[in-house]
Structures are given as structure tokens and as C-alpha cells.
Amino acid sequence: MKKIIYSLLLALVCNLSGFAQAVLPTTWSFTTTSLPTGWTESSTVFYTASGNTPPCKKFSATGETLTIFFASNPGNLTYYLAGNSFSGGTFLVEESANGTTWTTLHSHTAPPAATYTLFTDVPNSLTRYIRFNYTNKVTGNIGLDDVNIALGAATPAQEINVKQATTTILSGGNYVTASPVSTMLPINFTIENLGTTNPLNISGVTITGPNAADFAVGSTPSSIAGLANGTLTINFTPSVAGNRNAIINIANDDSDENPYIINVLGIGGSFATEPTAQPTNLTFANVKTYRLSASFTDAATIPDGYLVLRKKGSAIAGIPADGLSYKRGDLVGDAQVVYSGASTAFTPNNIVASTGYYFAVYAYNGPGVYRNYLQANPLTGNVMTPATMMPTGYYNAINTASATFVTDLHNLINPHMEQYYSNYSTRMISLFAARDTTDDRRVITCVYSGENKVYTEPFDFTTQGYSREHTYCHNWMPTNPADLLPEYNDYHHLFPTNQNNANAVRSNYPLGKVVTVSSSYMGCKFGLDANGHMVFEPRDEHKGDAARAMMYESVCYNSVSGNNWKFPSYISGSIPYGQDQYVLKQWALQDLPNNWEISRNDFIDSLQNNRNPFIDNPEYVCYVNFSDMTYETNGCSASIEEQLMNAFIVYPNPAKKELFLHVDATTILSYEIIDMQGRTVKSNAVSNLSVVNINTESMRAGSYIVKVKTPYGEVQKSLIIE
Secondary structure: OOOOOOOHHHHHHOOOOOOOOEOOOEEEOOOOOOOOOOEEEOOOOEEOOOOOOOOEEEEOOOOOEEEEEEOOOEEEEEEEEEEEEEEOOEEEEEEEOOOOOOEEEEEEOOOOEOOOEEEEEOOOOOOOEEEEEEEEOOEEEEEEEEEEEEEOOOOOOOOEEEEEOOEEOOOOEEEEEEEOOOOOEEEEEEEEEOOOOOOEEEEEEEEEOOOHHHEEEEEOOOEEOOOOEEEEEEEEOOOOOEEEEEEEEEEEOOOOOOOEEEEEEEEEOOOOOOOOOOOEEEEEEOOOOOOOEEEEEOOOOOOOEEEEEEEEOOOOOOOOOOOOOOOOOOEEOOEEEEEEEOOOEEOOOOOOOOOEEEEEEEEEEOOHHHOEEOOOOOEEEEEEOOOOOOOOOOOOOOOOOOOOHHHHHHHHHOOOOOOOHHHHHHHHHHHHHOEEEOOOEEEEEOOOOOOEEEEOOOOOHHHHOEEEEEOOOHHHOOOOOOOOOHHHHOHHHEEEEEHHHHHHHHOOOOEOOOOEEEEEEOOEEEEEOOOOOEEEEOOHHHHHHHHHHHHHHHHHHOOHHHOOOOOOOOOOOOOOOOOOHHHHHHHHHHOOOOHHHHHHHHHHHHHHOOOOHHHHOHHHHHHEEOOOOEEOOOHHHHHHHHHHHHHEEEEOOOEOOEEEEEEOOOOEEEEEEEEOOOOEEEEEEEEEEOEEEEEOOOOOOEEEEEEEEEOOEEEEEEEEEO
């Protein structure tokens, strides 16, 4: 095994991740973004819905690598590999004894397209590094999954290995222990000889480091036979409370691990030494509606790490408790952890427009249950995100009074930079939709139902039972069944939804107001509307979002290749009716864009280089007739009047004993029934009811006018009483 260059500073903070070695056998199926010990990668990108056992590692650019550094003689290397439209490039599997000089173990110039195939390579016995390297991308990407390096066969030569209890401590690795001040604690290490024949000779054990006087060698073996072991005892007696650091050097005749080094962080008492100073100079950069980054200056005496807390709207009062190692997403009083580690930079997620974010940064020392925070006077700062990232003058050429309004709007947002359906998880989920929750997990919300789905990264649609919902149904598209076109991949109308309980229920049905519920899941419903049509109703918080997404899709792709993207009036033989545009217009005007939707529009603009104009200008919905994609001359005034007239349902009509009044997608404030002589025979203020039930048994047979008042104006219809 290779020598490790030891850093006293790194030993003090117990953070040697950059030099850590994997213990063989080592394996990874890419089920989490937390790399196994000894594994490093140049980028964190996954295919979440594919692989031999999804998800899998995605290599998408020249120079992307995955490297494994391990501690002993390797056995067979096995892995699954596939190409996604891969052609003409080179993907190498390389090996190295020192991490500097590399030789090719396997060159892949034609991985099997879209089929994950098992490969087995045999590394050299002296190899300590394996690297997967996309050295030359021409077209396409590489998928890598289920990588495993077996432990090689033992050799006759002596080979040292050290364990504490059942855990191997690699040379250059760390061990943490604690004891009350002035109380001796014996620490027993097992020294193994992994060689089959030659004895392992121990010529001496020395202790160095800043607090070496608190450690003493109790006993040590002098020689260990092949495949045998012996016990090294180190006595730890802390003289004072806090950190007591030392280095154990085991001199031996292993050819490449002499001396064998163990970095010991001893703790006197319960906690590590408290930091003496907080960091300074918290600054914010790249502040957008959907993202920001922050950095600060190390404390004068650099601690082991920093805990960063965040809160919306006001200063943080929460204080971390000693002895607890918080993870991203954990709650500390009134705040949430956004980062914990040694870096002086962090990038929080779940950022939205027009919001003030407050941060507090605490220095800490010690790992795990020994962690000690400097709780007084944390570094604090706050930042306000902008209201929008809409480019200045973006809509200068758009005029709602122009007869070419619909065409002008289309030309503004199409063409644009195409994204890919398969990248939705790594871009929309990971970079925008996901937010932190406890224990370093993430959560996304089903937009239809409001269900919060908690998961451990990376997000996988199949595993989590979710889908990328086409709000404008794929089956409605004039280009259906094509699924490689921009309209299928457009992120503006793709949202995460629960597959079985929301997406599959919605199916190809139009969106509408359910009055007779057949089924429901949390905030969404499926059933009959007032016209007797089966419709799907999203939760209230998503109604405007869904409407604007469908309107965007229609305008963006209308006329492309001669296709008309009007809302369908006839969906299928089993759904012999279409999407009511007036319901969606009402939703769009009632549920106006919130900060999250504005931020989402800005983020997608950063990817696609186009915007949803109905988010930036909600009134635009009034100037498009989505039943034929023509210009609506009178705009909102005519549109709302027509919406109310189309949405006002009086049933049964003629009526006998009772009458129901319903104005789809809005509420009724009052009603009035007027006879043919202009006399009011019934009236009432009903306080925002969606359906009004009137007893008509006492009314004379004849013709009447029934009038209702809504938040958007009055509407009336003829009524017959039998």
C-alpha cells in the first residue's frame, strides 16, 4: 500500500477524506450521493430511472471521472456499462499504483447501446487506484452501475493490517476516543498479518504529536505469524479537558506500510476543545430568485468545521447543542441546517423570489457525540432575493392590442434551447424542486395532491413512485406519439406528481371543477363536473400553475410544422368532450403566480432561454382564444363575461322541487330569481358558496330569470318552473 503524507492539521480535525482509502471488497450501486470511503468523482450526475439497478452513474462530458483508492491487493473489478447514443468516443478503465501514472485496463469505444452489460477486468496486484475516465466524448453519454472491487488473494509476504474492535483503521486513518480527565483508558488495537507464510515483525511503537505525553504504550507484539494477529495496547490518560491529539507509529517490516500510522484524537472529558473564535465576513453572491451562494472567512484559529443555519423572514434565535452532529435539513430551534463541514462556502437550496433569508454560522470542534460548538456571537447575515429575473425589455415587442398578439407571443418563446425529459431529475428536481428535510434527506411535493415525498438522494422516479407529468397531456399533442420533440421535453409544463394516486388518475382527462367526487387523494379530486363530464381537479395551490403551463404549451408550439395546438374539444371515444378554456382562465386569474412559480419560471429560463409569458403577465390569458388559438379582441372584459356565461350552470331546468346554481371555478355571493313582470320572488346572500341549493316547491309554474353575483361580476340565465 502507498504511503500517506500526513498532515497534522487534518489529524486534528479528523478529516482525511481526501486521502481516505477503501477497504476491499468495496462496492457502490450509486444509490446515494454520499460517496463510499475512498471513492471520488469529478461530477455528481445520475441516470435516475436506468441502470442495471437504477439509479446509475452518468458520464456526460469529456474529462469526467470516477476514482477508487483502496488499501490492499485487488481481486476482480466488475461493473455494468451502457452507452446512451454513444458513438465515436473513448471511455477508459484505468489502473495505477500511485495515483499519478495510469495505464489502461480496458478501453471502451463501443459500449452496448442502452443495454447494461457486465464487464470483468483483472487489475495488477500492485494497483491501488482504479479510474473510470470519459477521455473523449464525440456523441452520447455513458451509464456506469454496480461497480465492485473484490479483495485479492493473500500472498506469502507479510502484510500488516490494524483493527480496533471489528473496524479496520487504514494507515494514515483516524481513531477517536474519550476518557474522564486523569482517568486511564486502555485502547486495544489488533495487529493482523494478512500474509500466508512470512512472519510480520514489529520493531517498535512510538507516540508523537502535540499531546503525546497523555498516551503510553502498554504492550505490543514483536512478531506475528502468517494469518495470525496480536494485540497492541495504548493507555490514554487525559491531563486536561478537551482535545488531546497524538500519532501512533508502528514500525514493521511490511514492504510498503512502514511505519503504520494511526492518528488519535483523544478527548478529555465529554467534549472536544471549544473553538476560540467565530468566522467573519459573510458575503452573498450570484443572488437570483432561485439560487444564491455564500462564503465567509475562516476563524482566526481554524476549527474543525462550521454549522450554517437558515431562516426565512427574520433573525435566527436557534442555538446548536453540544454533543450533537447536525445534518443538512435538521432543525435547530427556529432555523434549519443548510451546511455542516469544513468549507467556508455554501449554496442553500429551496430559494424563491422576493424572500429575505437570514443565516447564522457557528464554529465547532470534534466529531459525533464529542462535538463542541462556540455558541456565543455567531457570524450572521441576511440577503433578499429579487422579485424576478425577467430580462429588461423582454416583452417590448408584445402588444395586447395587436391582432398579431398570439403569433408575436409564439415567436418570442419559440424556438428555444431544448432540454431532455431524462435530465428532469438532475436538473429540475435536484436543482430546484427538492428541498432539505431532516437527516440529510430531501423532499419534493406532488403538485396535484400536495403530498410531500421524502427521499434520500439521488431522486429516482421509479423507486419513489413518481412521474414527470405532462400537464398538457401527451395524448392531446398533435405530434403524439413522438417523444423526442421539444414539446414533449419542455420543462415549463412538466411537474413531479405521484404516479398511481394522481398522474394515472388524471390520465388524459381535462382539468375541471369536480362537483360529484369519484375518488380523491389529499388535495386532488376526480369525478363529475356540473356538466356531467369526468374531470380531474388539482389542489387549489396548483390550479393557476397548471392553467398557465397548458396555455404556454399551446402558444409555444402552435403552428410549428403546421400543427394546431388548440385545447381539444374531443379527446377520445371514452372522453368525448374537451378541455374547457374558461375553467383554466378563471383559475389563472384567481390563483395568480406566487414566488415559487416566479422562481421556477426564472430557473427554466436559465435552462431553456425562454419564459412562460402567462406567469410574467397573467392578463395575457384573456387575449387568446384557446379553442382555436386566435386573438381575443376584447381581452379580459369580454373574456370574463363569456367565462361566467359558459360556467353558469342551472340544473335541473325545468325544475320542480329544488334548483341548483353553480358557477364553475368560482363562488356565488348572492342570487336572485325574477319573474316575467320584473318582480323578485326569491333572493339571498349566500356567503361564497360554490353550489347553491334552492327549494322551489312554493314557486308558481312559469318562466323566470335567475341571476347570481360572483367576485367577477353578475351573470343570468332563463329558468322554467314546472
